[in-house]
Amino acid sequence: MTRPMTDRLASLGRGGINTVGSLGRSGVFLWRALAGIPRPRVGFPLLVAQIYSVGVLSLAIVVVSGLFIGMVLGLQGYTILSDYGSEQAIGQMVALTLVRELGPVVTALLFAGRAGSSLTAEIGLMKATEQLSSMEMMGVDPLRRVIAPRFWAGFISLPVLAVIFSVVGIWGGMLVGVQWLGVFEGAFWSNMQSAVDFGDDVLNGVIKSLVFGVVCSWIAVFQGYDCVPTSAGISSATTKTVVYSSLAVLGLDFVLTAVMFGGF
Amino acid sequence: MENDPFMASSDYITLKNIVFTRGQRRIFNDVSVTVPKGKITAIMGPSGTGKTTLLRLIGGQLKPDRGTVTVAGHNVPELSRKALYRLRERMGMLFQSGALFTGITVFENVAFPLRVHTRLPEEMIRDVVLMKLEAVGLRGARDLMPAELSGGMTRRVALARSIAMDPELIMYDEPFAGQDPIAMGVLVKLIRELNETMGLTSVLVSHDVPESLSICHHACIISDGKIVGQGTPDELRNHPSDKVQQFLNGHPDGPVPFHYPAPDALVDWELPAALTAEEDLGP
Numbered sequence: 001m002t003r004p005m006t007d008r009l010a011s012l013g014r015g016g017i018n019t020v021g022s023l024g025r026s027g028v029f030l031w032r033a034l035a036g037i038p039r040p041r042v043g044f045p046l047l048v049a050q051i052y053s054v055g056v057l058s059l060a061i062v063v064v065s066g067l068f069i070g071m072v073l074g075l076q077g078y079t080i081l082s083d084y085g086s087e088q089a090i091g092q093m094v095a096l097t098l099v100r101e102l103g104p105v106v107t108a109l110l111f112a113g114r115a116g117s118s119l120t121a122e123i124g125l126m127k128a129t130e131q132l133s134s135m136e137m138m139g140v141d142p143l144r145r146v147i148a149p150r151f152w153a154g155f156i157s158l159p160v161l162a163v164i165f166s167v168v169g170i171w172g173g174m175l176v177g178v179q180w181l182g183v184f185e186g187a188f189w190s191n192m193q194s195a196v197d198f199g200d201d202v203l204n205g206v207i208k209s210l211v212f213g214v215v216c217s218w219i220a221v222f223q224g225y226d227c228v229p230t231s232a233g234i235s236s237a238t239t240k241t242v243v244y245s246s247l248a249v250l251g252l253d254f255v256l257t258a259v260m261f262g263g264f
Numbered sequence: 265m266e267n268d269p270f271m272a273s274s275d276y277i278t279l280k281n282i283v284f285t286r287g288q289r290r291i292f293n294d295v296s297v298t299v300p301k302g303k304i305t306a307i308m309g310p311s312g313t314g315k316t317t318l319l320r321l322i323g324g325q326l327k328p329d330r331g332t333v334t335v336a337g338h339n340v341p342e343l344s345r346k347a348l349y350r351l352r353e354r355m356g357m358l359f360q361s362g363a364l365f366t367g368i369t370v371f372e373n374v375a376f377p378l379r380v381h382t383r384l385p386e387e388m389i390r391d392v393v394l395m396k397l398e399a400v401g402l403r404g405a406r407d408l409m410p411a412e413l414s415g416g417m418t419r420r421v422a423l424a425r426s427i428a429m430d431p432e433l434i435m436y437d438e439p440f441a442g443q444d445p446i447a448m449g450v451l452v453k454l455i456r457e458l459n460e461t462m463g464l465t466s467v468l469v470s471h472d473v474p475e476s477l478s479i480c481h482h483a484c485i486i487s488d489g490k491i492v493g494q495g496t497p498d499e500l501r502n503h504p505s506d507k508v509q510q511f512l513n514g515h516p517d518g519p520v521p522f523h524y525p526a527p528d529a530l531v532d533w534e535l536p537a538a539l540t541a542e543e544d545l546g547p
Contacts, residue, residue, distance in 0.1 A: 129363060131363050131364075131366070133359070134363035134422075136323075137356075138353075138425075138429075139355075139381065140377070
């Protein structure tokens with residue numbers, strides 16, 4: 001009777017210690033990767049290469065998803081708004097939904113799946129094949145050389161991708177609302193223009209995606225660096241990257257929304 | 265003791281009273297090893313005795329629980345991160361897997377340390393890289409990708425990369441493991457030549473007895489976290505210890521038992537003790 005109870009307590013404690021330990025490790029890890037000013041001659045080409053593989057190669061999925069989400073918003077918005085005879089407000093609805101919420105959040109989720117998982121797998125495999133270790137023995141710090149450029153690339157790419165997502169999404173909403181369902185184009189754009197505020201809506205959306213950029217890139221590079229260097233370890237680290245990033249993005253989105261738009 | 269090479273004053277590496285534990289397992293229990301400058305020292309022992317761990321202790325990737333690791337006069341575990349990375353620029357290490365960077369060509373792999381650590385102009389980097397590749401006989405393979413190389417070639421490219429910065433010390437982690445006889449011969453020749461021509465201090469970790477003893481100046485044999493024998497190859501061949509003889513001659517059973525520690529066989533097969541007793545009476 002007492003055994004299972006103490007066992008459960010012990011495993012709870014072990015879980016807690018593991019969680020706190022891994023949080024601490026990831027903090028030290030990020031600090032070491034980012035501390036110190038990188039030499040621009042070496043660092044810049046590395047950063048550009050990573051922005052290409054993390055950001056530019058994610059463009060296709062972001063543009064296509066943005067287009068479809070915008071079109072769905074247009075269609076759904078029209079059916080609801082037309083009940084109230086206010087289908088002209090569709091431009092405002094599509095733009096606000098995308099800029100405030102769906103742009104940053106969906107882009108971050110796509111980013112975690114497309115770029116985050118590949119970062120984790122790449123770093124994990126470099127660890128498993130001793131490439132990171134051999135770099136250390138050559139006197140090159142893998143945190144600076146491998147981790148830092150990948151982290152910064154994610155941090156820079158995600159907000160840009162989120163903005164592109166919103167722009168394409170608004171265009172998709174316009175295609176459905178104006179071109180297909182026949183909402184008056186002037187009303188569509190002028191409603192959007194008067195309703196969307198640059199500071200309150202666009203800038204807050206960008207701040208959200210900056211936060212998501214930090215979180216997603218951090219989780220991805222840390223999971224890769226901290227993984228157990230076996231095939232099972234890499235696969236579980238990749239899964240963790242996607243799961244943790246998605247949960248963190250959705251949770252943080254609520255917190256950020258509450259702070260930004262909750263009226264406190 | 266005057267002739268003892270381990271007491272020579274020109275020691276490049278000194279490990280003193282090293283204790284190292286991983287998890288519950290004690291890997292080293294009071295191990296002391298010295299590596300004289302400009303010589304080839306072989307560290308041998310059965311698989312799983314922590315030979316690679318020893319190299320990681322020397323390179324500062326692991327820290328001992330107790331004891332000191334001195335490399336070129338620096339106490340490695342105490343060094344700051346920066347000083348450690350500076351010291352590592354003077355070391356080369358050949359990993360068992362080669363650990364080449366898979367995304368770039370052979371040429372770029374060898375050029376990597378030069379590009380990071382020096383500001384040499386491109387033509388000079390090219391000359392140095394081709395010289396190092398020539399030394400391992402792979403100048404013609406410069407444009408290949410690591411995936412296109414055979415196991416032996418991978419190791420030779422990795423060797424070229426680890427000597428790119430003209431290090432003082434080179435550590436070989438199982439250089440002969442899994443190589444065909446020709447590749448093995450090539451590696452033996454390369455290790456000896458590099459030691460002679462560049463005056464490198466070499467540490468060789470291996471369990472391939474004939475190859476290692478053929479090139480090393482002296483050797484240590486590690487077993488069960490302790491040094492069981494050390495000396496020149498000839499001294500080891502005539503060593504009185506059973507453990508040393510078992511390892512050098514590859515006897516399947518001896519002080520190192522054939523069986524991994526296991527619970528009593530009767531218990532494992534769930535046989536009642538009485539049954540076996542009856543069987544013993546048997547026919």
